[in-house]
Amino acid sequence: MMNKIAVDMIKEQEKSKEYIKQMGTRVLVCAGTGCVANGSLDVVKKFEELGANVAMKEEKVTTIKTGCHGFCENGVLVMIPEKNVTYVKVKVEDVKDIVEKHLKNGEIVERLLYRDPQNGKIQQGNSDISFYAQQTRTSLDNCGHLNPEDIRESIANSTYLALDKALKELSPEDVCNIITESGLKGRGGGGFPTGRKWTFVRIAEGDKKYVICNGDEGDPGAFMDRSLMEGDPHRVIEGMALAAYAVGADEGYIYVRAEYPLAIERLRKAIADAEEYGLLGSQILGTKFNFKLHIKEGAGAFVCGEETALIASIEGERGMPRPKPPFPANKGLFDKPTLINNVETFANVPGIMLNGAEWFQSLGTEGSAGTKTFALTGEVNNTGLIEVPMGTPLRKIIFDIGGGVRNNKKFKAVQIGGPSGGCLTEEHLDLPLDYASLLKAGAMVGSGGLVVLNEDTCIVEVARFFMNFTQNESCGKCVPCREGTKNMLRILEKIVEGKAELSDLDILEELALAVKDGSLCGLGKTAPNPVLSTLKYFKDEYLAHIEGKRCPAGVCDAFKKIVIAEDLCKGCSKCARTCPVEAIEGKVKQPYKIEQNKCVKCGACLSSCPFNAIKEV
Amino acid sequence: MVATKQSLTSEQKSELDRILKEYDYKKSNLIAVLQKVQELYRYLPEEALTYVSVKMNLSPASVFGVATFYSQFSLNPKGKFEIKVCDGTACHVRGSMPVYNAIKKKVGLTGDKITTDCLRFSVETVSCLGACGLAPVVMINDKVYPKMTSDAMTIVLDELMKEDV
Numbered sequence: 100m101m102n103k104i105a106v107d108m109i110k111e112q113e114k115s116k117e118y119i120k121q122m123g124t125r126v127l128v129c130a131g132t133g134c135v136a137n138g139s140l141d142v143v144k145k146f147e148e149l150g151a152n153v154a155m156k157e158e159k160v161t162t163i164k165t166g167c168h169g170f171c172e173n174g175v176l177v178m179i180p181e182k183n184v185t186y187v188k189v190k191v192e193d194v195k196d197i198v199e200k201h202l203k204n205g206e207i208v209e210r211l212l213y214r215d216p217q218n219g220k221i222q223q224g225n226s227d228i229s230f231y232a233q234q235t236r237t238s239l240d241n242c243g244h245l246n247p248e249d250i251r252e253s254i255a256n257s258t259y260l261a262l263d264k265a266l267k268e269l270s271p272e273d274v275c276n277i278i279t280e281s282g283l284k285g286r287g288g289g290g291f292p293t294g295r296k297w298t299f300v301r302i303a304e305g306d307k308k309y310v311i312c313n314g315d316e317g318d319p320g321a322f323m324d325r326s327l328m329e330g331d332p333h334r335v336i337e338g339m340a341l342a343a344y345a346v347g348a349d350e351g352y353i354y355v356r357a358e359y360p361l362a363i364e365r366l367r368k369a370i371a372d373a374e375e376y377g378l379l380g381s382q383i384l385g386t387k388f389n390f391k392l393h394i395k396e397g398a399g400a401f402v403c404g405e406e407t408a409l410i411a412s413i414e415g416e417r418g419m420p421r422p423k424p425p426f427p428a429n430k431g432l433f434d435k436p437t438l439i440n441n442v443e444t445f446a447n448v449p450g451i452m453l454n455g456a457e458w459f460q461s462l463g464t465e466g467s468a469g470t471k472t473f474a475l476t477g478e479v480n481n482t483g484l485i486e487v488p489m490g491t492p493l494r495k496i497i498f499d500i501g502g503g504v505r506n507n508k509k510f511k512a513v514q515i516g517g518p519s520g521g522c523l524t525e526e527h528l529d530l531p532l533d534y535a536s537l538l539k540a541g542a543m544v545g546s547g548g549l550v551v552l553n554e555d556t557c558i559v560e561v562a563r564f565f566m567n568f569t570q571n572e573s574c575g576k577c578v579p580c581r582e583g584t585k586n587m588l589r590i591l592e593k594i595v596e597g598k599a600e601l602s603d604l605d606i607l608e609e610l611a612l613a614v615k616d617g618s619l620c621g622l623g624k625t626a627p628n629p630v631l632s633t634l635k636y637f638k639d640e641y642l643a644h645i646e647g648k649r650c651p652a653g654v655c656d657a658f659k660k661i662v663i664a665e666d667l668c669k670g671c672s673k674c675a676r677t678c679p680v681e682a683i684e685g686k687v688k689q690p691y692k693i694e695q696n697k698c699v700k701c702g703a704c705l706s707s708c709p710f711n712a713i714k715e716v
Numbered sequence: 717m718v719a720t721k722q723s724l725t726s727e728q729k730s731e732l733d734r735i736l737k738e739y740d741y742k743k744s745n746l747i748a749v750l751q752k753v754q755e756l757y758r759y760l761p762e763e764a765l766t767y768v769s770v771k772m773n774l775s776p777a778s779v780f781g782v783a784t785f786y787s788q789f790s791l792n793p794k795g796k797f798e799i800k801v802c803d804g805t806a807c808h809v810r811g812s813m814p815v816y817n818a819i820k821k822k823v824g825l826t827g828d829k830i831t832t833d834c835l836r837f838s839v840e841t842v843s844c845l846g847a848c849g850l851a852p853v854v855m856i857n858d859k860v861y862p863k864m865t866s867d868a869m870t871i872v873l874d875e876l877m878k879e880d881v
Contacts, residue, residue: 133847136860171849319804319844357751357788358845360858398747398786401843415746416778417785476806476848483849514805548848550805564808568843574785 104377106385108254108263111376115255123159124202127178128189129243131167131329132322132361134174138191139164142175145194160202166330166365168243169484170230173213178243183224186211216480216502230481233500235462237470238446239486242330247365250372253333259378261452262337265344266386274345275301278448280456282468287313287404287441288519288545288621290534296438299428300346303436308348311432311439312339313409314355314362317401318517319568320548323472324442326484328355328362331446332369336392338445340379341452343390346438351390354409356397366394401572405620406439408574419574420620441546443472463489467533477514477550478505490531493523497551508553512636516545518565519625521632522558541632543625557654558637559644562630563591569626579617583610584626591630597657599645608634653715659700660716665690667712674704674713724763731756732767741772746782750789758798759790787842795831795838797876799823800855804844807852811865815852816841818866822873836880 105111119125128134128143146162168176173187177197184207186197193211200206212221213228225231236242245252253259265274279294300308312335316324327335339351355363370392373379381389395413403409403418410432412418431437447469451459460468467489473496476482480502487496493513497503504510512522515532521542523530530536537543552561570584590607593599611627618624634641643651650658663674663683668690675683675691682698685691693704704713724732735752739745749772753764760783769779783789801807801816816839820826823837831838847853850862854869861872 132860133849136847136850136862320806320848322846322848325846399788400786413744415744417781474848476851477809550809552809556809
């Protein structure tokens with residue numbers, strides 16, 4: 100429809116704000132992947148059924164499906180920002196109460212409010228809930244606050260304003276310079292200065308240039324890119340359009356993992372809507388700038404997160420990396436100059452263009468400007484998606500925002516940056532999280548996965564887990580990576596099975612360094628990191644497995660022993676009859692015993708005992 | 717083991733032609749084409765791959781190369797219920813393996829086998845589904861099941877088995 104074509108974003112924003120205003124009270128129900136799994140779509144349906152979309156009293160109420168609010172642990176989340184109320188763990192049955200009590204009579208439903216796990220105090224809205232209150236949300240600003248499938252909501256929240264300004268008032272060179280000044284660095288893991296990358300592509304010679312958004316978020320334990328694509332797709336698209344203008348590209352691709360169907364669906368809708376508004380396509384916002392955007396679905400290969408492998412995958416090849424140079428900036432997709440950035444990097448661009456480079460610098464530390472999103476998971480109370488200024492200490496993230504370790508267990512370590520990153524321990528809790536400090540500690544920001552480990556986690560098993568992952572995902576091109584990771588995994592398996600010797604540790608370390616030095620791409624270069632960093636900080640645990648033949652965390656099966664407590668055993672013989680290998684012997688009414696050399700540790704006896712006398716040690 | 721070779725019926729050929737045409741026979745769309753083919757068959761039959769390679773003017777080796785490189789593609793038939801147990805870091809430390817073992821036991825799979833003989837269930841681990849806040853998670857076809865335990869999983873599977881008689 101022609102009449103939708105936007106030429107003046109300031110006017111468009113005013114129109115969209117009016118549109119939002121007529122919605123009345125907005126009930127924001129999280130429809131990110133996490134909350135959908137918890138049944139949020141049924142919650143939305145119930146709200147609609149109970150008439151939350153029609154006028155109540157004099158006030159109108161509108162139910163809206165939003166992207167991820169971030170506080171996944173407490174899903175389904177229902178936010179009513181006009182009243183500064185956030186309801187947590189909402190179930191279909193609770194909707195009636197919210198509609199009847201709160202929406203119709205203005206009474207807050209106390210039982211559905213969040214309570215601080217430490218002191219039991221009620222925290223009513225996002226500004227009170229400690230999980231949110233201590234964050235600085237800039238790129239996640241809109242996530243959870245708007246309907247990602249309605250472009251007018253994004254426009255009302257200032258999206259595409261920066262594009263409008265850039266196209267009409269700034270030269271491509273100006274845009275590159277602002278990004279350079281801001282100090283933004285690649286958020287996908289590498290940490291390369293974004294402005295420099297853009298300038299390389301801008302000055303590269305070519306009749307055709309491409310912009311690619313890397314949404315192949317493969318790090319296990321990371322989901323910030325997914326949340327951005329699902330929750331605020333227009334911000335990512337605007338960032339890409341700004342980049343395309345700055346480098347002189349007229350075509351772009353968003354490469355999304357096939358495991359993220361919802362992100363793909365929402366991006367498709369967003370692209371179609373942006374085209375309809377003349378914000379993508381030809382003669383954008385009435386200027387001469389053209390930008391056509393496509394989506395490419397991945398097919399499950401971790402290595403495609405590496406830029407040259409990703410380009411090969413878009414071209415329809417096996418996703419294998421190639422040597423650099425030539426860099427994609429000169430010879431990328433279909434051999435044309437190509438700019439490739441991560442989702443979060445693009446999401447930071449509109450904010451910088453709108454608020455200025457100085458604003459962005461003021462948010463982080465020297466050398467690491469801006470904010471960073473982290474996926475906080477594992478053994479921590481408040482799992483979810485967070486955004487904090489660069490340089491925020493780990494302690495604040497885990498204990499203040501994250502609410503500490505689950506079940507009052509002791510903090511052991513945090514694994515940062517997924518399979519390419521490393522472990523940080525208690526001594527690093529006050530370390531500022533920025534590029535330089537982490538590199539010094541032998542870890543990296545990576546994509547921003549933070550997995551909290553407690554005293555019950557076996558660190559050697561975690562290292563084995565990561566090695567199993569990278570070994571599986573190694574594309575096989577470089578021999579040190581293909582064979583080295585296999586052999587490293589074999590040694591780690593020997594260690595957790597109690598079959599390793601001390602000399603294996605030396606081989607493990609030697610192999611780690613060889614894989615690091617001898618691999619072409621980031622996957623191989625960083626694959627040994629989890630092993631090297633755990634060897635550095637937890638060597639005693641490796642030694643306990645090898646020399647002491649025990650697993651200090653009590654995780655590794657090989658060292659487990661099942662025993663019967665003599666004082667609790669009543670001699671009922673139930674366990675002996677349950678045991679499939681006849682390893683339990685004894686006389687009725689006297690304590691039974693397990694013959695350790697016969698026992699296969701199946702655990703059948705554990706549940707059979709009526710007196711809880713059988714334990715794993 | 718690759719499924720026994722059969723020739724394509726004319727109906728199947730026209731289905732494949734429709735997909736190929738939709739993607740313009742372009743090499744850069746090969747992955748998308750294979751995804752559509754897999755949607756059709758729930759796996760990539762050898763004869764379909766050969767057909768695609770001839771029609772797209774690519775060598776069968778390069779098409780097989782792509783089909784075997786990406787973990788999403790399978791050369792063997794998959795079950796009606798594709799169960800993906802997330803074994804990303806967050807799920808792993810919160811106990812995804814006991815859940816995985818419980819599922820295999822429940823549907824009767826042992827060793828490296830991933831699909832039951834009756835072609836009802838396929839059970840695999842995947843590296844990360846991106847729902848780490850709700851670890852451990854399991855995905856059955858397109859539905860995500862959060863905060864799973866062995867017991868909860870057994871209930872879910874019982875339901876599925878009851879529905880699908």
